[in-house]
Amino acid sequence: MRAVLLVTLAAGLGLAQPADPGKPATTNVMGAEYPKIHADLSVTFRTKAPDAKKVQVDLGKPWDMERDGEGVWSVTIPPQVPGFHYYYLSIDGVRVSDPASRNFYGVSRESSGIEIPEAGADYSEIKDVPHGQVRNYRYYSKTVAGWRRAFVYTPPDYDTNLKARYPVLYLQHGGGEDETGWPNQGRVDIILDNLIAEKKAVPMIVVMDKGYALKPGEEIPQPPAAGQPRRPFFSRTFEEVVIDDLIPAVDGGFRTLTDRDHRAMTGLSMGGMQTFQITMAHLDKFAWIGGFSGSGGIMGGPFDAKTAYDGVLADAAAFNKRVKLVWIGIGTKEPERMYASVHSFHEALTQAGIRHVYYESPGTSHEWLTWRRDLNEFAPLLFR
């Protein structure tokens, strides 16, 4: 009876009902039946809210949910792009997490997330291969006068190959996320485990810190208001933390190779911008540089390779000799402004004669599937 009612409602809304019952998303909390993903990647959401007047699910855009006689609201939304998407419910206009979903720190808050499976892509699926570990690593930062926590991936043989020293990749999250992003949404250890098992990437340590840092008394920097001069909306304090506190702490606490030829940095979105800011100012410390949907020259505006980053790009031949890799990635379905800024930076580098790799993730937006693919493409090129 309820099924009939739902079909009727859906027909009224012009939404097609999938033929199959669907499977609970892997991102649901233990025991939660909904959200369910159907074979065609359409998704049914359901939540109980007998006293609410209006309930929506927002996944990229808001979808009205329909109430049944018992106060259960549901909607089936059209097939979704594979990968990890943040989403939320709106209960009488209040944006809240779906109680049925695991939460992921993103968009500056805990957010519901749903993993839409990608057919045929197993690079980010757990396999029967040796597994590394993600460790919480507490270190003292003189810059912020307090303890900070980074996550550190150690490769599978780290605890057995005790004479080995490893190169290090510093890997940053995006704006509104934190150091939990890559271990949770990004599946960093699974991607690296798989690459290392297939000998596509060399065993490496990956360090993931929170890309925010404030000195005592320092205020959180605000994004520029409309019409104001563009500037990075993150504090430079994080740069000091990386250079003065984090790198020494990692080199002191792990069996790392400490020269610049064995140190890389990349990040997504804001983390990519931070990477270019930090590495270009410290080429004595980094020889491998990446930017996932965020790099140099982002946010539009003229980019002049002769003067940018205090002129380190001005002599292309010298830069190309000094820097082993510059790598830039973007999803083809990212918002136009994002795509344009990364693509135009790629073109500016090309014009300036700066050797680099440019990668487009087909069909993906400013989302974690783009960045997982980026990591899967970027990591194999490192430390060769």
Next chain:
Amino acid sequence: MRAVLLVTLAAGLGLAQPADPGKPATTNVMGAEYPKIHADLSVTFRTKAPDAKKVQVDLGKPWDMERDGEGVWSVTIPPQVPGFHYYYLSIDGVRVSDPASRNFYGVSRESSGIEIPEAGADYSEIKDVPHGQVRNYRYYSKTVAGWRRAFVYTPPDYDTNLKARYPVLYLQHGGGEDETGWPNQGRVDIILDNLIAEKKAVPMIVVMDKGYALKPGEEIPQPPAAGQPRRPFFSRTFEEVVIDDLIPAVDGGFRTLTDRDHRAMTGLSMGGMQTFQITMAHLDKFAWIGGFSGSGGIMGGPFDAKTAYDGVLADAAAFNKRVKLVWIGIGTKEPERMYASVHSFHEALTQAGIRHVYYESPGTSHEWLTWRRDLNEFAPLLFR
């Protein structure tokens, strides 16, 4: 003006207003001003919900929030017991997480949490001492035919004292929680780091797995209906996982001491019950046993030391010689049934002549402050 209004409203509700502005809770998401904790440990909650008809905050019990002219709802609730409390908002009758709070997996879902500071208690505060690591450890379970993840705390000297082998404590979360409970809500690494630094506890490895396990095709066991025979509402599959998969994986993957004299197990609530179920059936593997607000004989009903656990307690002298420690803890403010069941188990053990330590956490309920204190009391007694 708004302050005056709030005071007026609060006066109308009979709630006293604290004199100080309060400080954002440490459990808030980055940048969130509310909830704020005042000097007297009263707490002000605030959330924006212009279109909602009724908003409450539920922390132990529901408190009505009051709407201002701009649709912002607030309430200041009376002084709270220190420690970590789960809480949630109710928006027009729908129970949701507070967008201003970090989420913690508990009560079978992501839940808001608030840390009320405990004056003078610094055993669970991060200090300038050497820090261990909490590592995500993936291992294959033949029992469930899949990969599982446990968190493993390694003590501060684990990566430098490479010849050392360590005793192991298996430490379980409660019902509706998971393996993230002890690292997040429980502050396990900070408590152990502090104990080890003060030489109050010996360096040990702590293993925290998810206390749920299902074989292929096995259904989630349901709690018994009212009037039905009492039985553990968790599957015995977890026992098989611990014995057949987890212990071998930990002994294979870490530098452990593998004899029973160097293996302990404890857990909170459901995890305590699981501990007694597992250890009593495998005394060849465990010599140290704990139960935090959950142990043997819980859920009321007669407990007969002669027949319980297949009679391993029947010969008290033999048991006391074989088992190095039985440790039972409970908070004095726990719900009457919880308190009574643990206390009566303590009395039954005493009557049966089973040597054990019984600890009461003053003023705390069935909550994480009880269990942090338990760990802080229990860990120093281990492996001596």
